[in-house]
Amino acid sequence: MDVMQAANALAARGHDLVRLEIGQPLDPLPDCVARAVSAALRAGPIGYTEALGVPALKAAIAGLYRRRHGVELDPARVAVTAGSSAGFVLAFLAAFEAGARVGLGVPGYPAYPAILSALGITPVPVPLAPAGGYRLGAEEVAGLAGRAEGVVIANPSNPTGTLIDGPGLGAIARAARGAGLALVVDEIYHGLTYDAPAHSILEQTHEAIVVSSFSKYQGLTGWRIGWAIFPERMIRAVECLAQSLYISPPGLSQVAALAALAPEAEAEFDERVRRFRASRDLLLEALRHAGFTEISPAEGAFYIYARIPEEAEDAGAFAQRLMEEGGVAVTPGADFDPVRGSRTVRLSYAGPPERVAEGARRLMRWR
Structure with missing residues (x-):
């Protein structure tokens, strides 16, 4: 959450950031969910x-x-x-x-x-x-x-x-x-x-x-x-x-x-999963191209965990520089592994596909 706060502060100052640091889908509610909530509010x-x-x-x-x-x-x-x-x-x-x-x-x-x-x-x-x-x-x-x-x-x-x-x-x-x-x-x-x-x-x-x-x-x-x-x-x-x-x-x-x-809502969620899969595949390819190694299986959820390029500093400094200079926010691995996480980061592909694609392009350009 500290990374998210830092990213929010940069974005508030006008930085165009691609937010790959937090696992939060931001899609609108399915219509059937919005209707149910609205009806409950009107009912009392x-x-x-x-x-x-x-x-x-x-x-x-x-x-x-x-x-x-x-x-x-x-x-x-x-x-x-x-x-x-x-x-x-x-x-x-x-x-x-x-x-x-x-x-x-x-x-x-x-x-x-x-x-x-x-x-x-x-x-x-x-x-x-x-x-x-x-x-x-x-x-x-x-x-x-x-x-x-x-x-x-x-x-x-x-x-x-x-x-x-x-x-x-x-x-x-x-x-x-x-x-x-x-x-x-x-x-x-x-x-x-x-x-x-x-x-x-x-x-x-x-x-x-x-x-x-x-x-x-x-x-x-x-x-x-x-x-x-x-x-x-x-x-x-x-x-x-x-x-x-x-x-x-x-x-x-x-x-x-x-x-x-309800089935109507699940149909929308399943379409979202198909979108996540495309974003995952795009980001995996970008990470390999950018020199990341030891890339996690990414078989589920919407995360990739990977070792940063060998020439990079520790993951905390790497993530800070990537955010400020490369315009991409990621989470340092020390949040998930305090002992060995100094060389790893986590990336989330839960965001809009066009933003994940832009993040992939920035990762490949920025070294």
Whole structure:
């Protein structure tokens, strides 16, 4: 977010910046979502709802897993949350005691260790190699036996876009069970894959906790609405936690989320995914041409993680110069890997295709 603030400041001074630093789709709402929200506003006050979300939305989310993954899911296990960030807080509080240790793949989403640490839980970094596609697999999970009480898996991953296939998830579920680890799986970028569909951990086990969101595939970032799925035994405790933390998810956002699960909206989102794929391919080619190496798989989400050219300074200084001189904002890798991230950056291709294309041209021109 510091990079975004710096980019905002430059843009406010009249700089023409291509914004590849933040993963935020900025498309207009589908008409069916806008109509549903407008009707709800005309119908009367927007009040509190059930702490874990309105029944219709919980049932629709369960239906999503049936359609996408062939998983029969009791809607009572679904907790609608105030964004996925609240989902992670609920998941970590439900799964771990203070003082627990939790394995995290590195590079990874920086909010995981931040939230865990704030809750008195110790992150255990698991370094992931570019040669293996930055993939946290069953071997790494098994290696946490005796060193941790749980593990967080991202599928697809931020910042690398790495995707774990169905057999890989099955092996992870078995390894976690064998090592006695609680398993929390981030499925926020489901729907945003380009070469193969994403599989859910719920196809393999119902003992895992899943956290997901309406921010990415559906693009409802500012509406702060997401969901989590818990084993049945955790639901009452999660409900009490949610009531204490935020009473209920935002009522109007739940209206938007329910409409966003309609076929009419999903047709628009799928068209957006096709656009992301074209932008990804263009940016991958530009990075290779510009001398970037160790480029991540970019199989899902809308990110590419790459090593900066060898002649460049560290990634922080490189990103600053690229923003000021090259007109392109990217995120330094230290945000995702504090130890090894000084030579890497993350780029997002979630923006308008013409701006991503312009960013690709600027990267190839600027060295």
